[in-house]
Structures are given as structure tokens and as C-alpha cells.
Amino acid sequence: MGAGSLIMLFICGVAFAGGGIALSWVLAKSSPNTAKGEAYECGIPSTGTSWIQFNVGYYLFALIFLVFDVELVFMYPWAVVVKEVGMVALVEILIFMFILFMGLVYAWKKGALKWM
């Protein structure tokens, strides 16, 4: 039942996204030329490709995000059952979160959170 409606909405979404692009393909006129085909970077001719290595700062944030996101996923099932399990669960998660927080402080002190 649930999966059926999800699939229905999936089809609606794909149809709308695909249909919109197809329709504008049909309706819009096209007169391509070399100047239109260039990348627009403030009007000056662009230098080289932009598929290059970029600032490592973003990469560091992505790494820390990955660590925290995985730990966040562990907290969801815990949060659902915390009332039933009781005190033990609370103490355990506080220890877990303390370690998590220390991880954040470590990354902070190492300068990983500093924006260049």
C-alpha cells in the first residue's frame, strides 16, 4: 500500500521533470552559435576548464560531516526507544555524545573548521 503510492508519486515526479524538459525542447526555438556555446564568466573569454582540483577546505568539511552523520544515524533508533530502555540508555548516549563532542573539539583545535 505504502510502496504503491510512493511508486505512483515517483512516476508523477519523473513524468513532470521529463515532460517539462521535453515540452520546452519542442516549443523553444533554437539558433545556436559559437558565442552562445561558451561558458559565461562575466563576458571575458574563459581560461581553461573548470574541472580542476578545488580548495581542500571543502573536502575537510565533507570528511567531518561524514563522521558526524554516521554517528547521528546511530542516535535515531536510540531516541525512539529511550523512554522504554530508561536510565542506562541515557547515560550511555551522554558518554557517546561526550566522545562525539571531543571529536568536534579536536577537529576545531586542529584547524579543520577554520575557513581559508
Add this chain to the structure above:
Amino acid sequence: MEWGDIIYKSILVVCVFSVSLLVAMYSTYAERKIAAFLQDRLGPNRAGPFGILQPVADGVKMFMKEEIIPDVSNKALFIIGPSVAMFTACMTGVVIPWGTELVIGGKHYPLQVTDVNIGILYLFGVVSIGVYGIMIGGWASNNKYSLLGAIRASSQMISYELAMGLSIVALIMMTGTLSVREIAAQQVGWHWNVLYQPFGCLLFMICAFAETNRAPFDLPECETELVGGYHTEYSSMKLGFYLFAEYINMFISSAVIATLYFGGYNMPFIGRWVHDPNWMAILGTVFFFCKIFFFIFLFMWVRWTLPRFRYDQLMNLGWKILIPLALLHVAATGVVMWLTGQIH
């Protein structure tokens, strides 16, 4: 599954889909009108009475304009990017409970497309896929500004997702369920979660602004630095999809804020006057939409009031303020629940 159920589900899916599109469409009009109002201008007023047909005109224009795909771009990914953004935006509305349930001929029809028991995780999952739409589109354009905009967008969205997830954890501790419908049902009367977790609600709302790339967090399309951000190279309907996806996301975020923290379809005191379940359901839905429109207005109000952050300020706010605060908030919620005897 009977035919009746299939027809009812189809109608519901089509309704949810078209209502999200309609609201998103008129949000563009509302945004321009509200911006005009806040800046002492008139706003769109030529197409139809009070410019009410302006979104239609915009839509037609989007379809008719020439599509330019840069020669230097990766063509397949260039088309896939906006499609993914649009598609994920449409998929999120499915778990929102739009109302209680209609009773027709002794059968119950809940006003929700599907009650996934991990509704909140589903929302998070689909919203996260939205980052791919921006990242793919920005990268495929082969334009330095697009690339920068896309990287900014993705690192901003993942940063704020953490604080958002943590503020939800505190909420789930209290509600004990991941089903959006049950969370809405628990807030009957005046038991709105915002009264129990005002701070969590504030955190969640700040993160929702950042997740939808709205001002003051609209760094990805910061025109003073990045031309047009990740959609610099886009034109015609593909540009329309990016803009439209933003408005659908705003609508869904408002619905999520209203459901999780502001009682969803619950209307205080309604039980005193109305007893018919069908009228209750309809009035609840109307009231829910009033809340949603209020939050959409709030999104716009903030956009035209606050200036944009600088990028390092944005990252500092996310990592050095919101995440530690959200962690503390989870711990504090646990301790308070223990003190009040909810955890033994």
C-alpha cells in the same frame, strides 16, 4: 488492495502533487508582491487583476525561451542536474499528514499519501538527494562560478543537515516515534511541540532556512560574487526547474515545521463546536495550510529583512555554534526528561 483504495490513493497523489506545484507557483508571485510591499513598491500588477496571472506568464515564458547547452559542458549531466532537483522536491510531500481522515460510507481515508513508519528519515534522505541536483548541475556547466556555487551549496547543506538532524533527535526522544503522522497526532489541542521544545524549534527553523538555500543563507547564488551561482549557465525550463524546486522545498519545509513543532492539522478548541469527523478533517487541513502560509511568509519576510552572511561566518555559525548547541540541547532534553520522570 481494492479498486476503491487504488482510486483514492491516485486522487490523493495527484492532489498532493498539484497542490505543491500550485503553491510553489504562487509563492513566486507572493515573493514578488511581499518584496514590493516591504520595499514600498507595487510589484507585478499588469498580468490579470493585481498581477494574479504573473506566474502563468512566467511559466509560459520559461517554456518558450531558447535552451542553451554550453558546448564545453557535459551534456547528459547538464540535463540530469535540474531534473534531479525538481524530482526530489516533488517526492518530499508524500509523508506529510495533510489532515486527519475522511469517513465516507463507513470507510476511513487518511489524508496522507503514505504513512511511512520512518517518515522523518525518509524526508532527510530525499532532501539530501537534492544536493546532488545542484552539485551535478553546477559541475556539468564547466563554468568556474557554477562550480563554486555548487560546492558552496553542497557544503552548506551538509553542514546544516547535522544540526537539523540533532534538533530532530531531541524531538524524537520526546515523541518516541519516527512516524510523522503519529507526531502530528500527539500534538492534539494545545500540546504543540514548540511549547515543550522552543529552542529545538528555533534550531530547526534556522537549519531549514539554510537547507532551502534561502536568505540569509543564499550564498550559493550570491550574485555579487558568483554571477548566478550554480545555475549561471542554465536557461529556459531547466533554469525554471531550479527556481521552482527552491519554492517547492520552501513549501515542504514550512509544512514540516508546522507538522513537527506547530501541531500540524490540530486546531485547539475545535472539538467543542464541531463533532462531525469530516468537517474536523477539512477544517484541520485548512488550518494546517494557514500555518504553512504563515511560515512561507516568514521565509520571505526574513529574506527581505536580513543581509546575506559571509561564507566563513556561515560555516562558523553551522559548525561552531549550531552543532555544539544542538548536542547540548539533546543532552539537556535527556536530563530534563529524567528529572521529570519520563525516563526511569
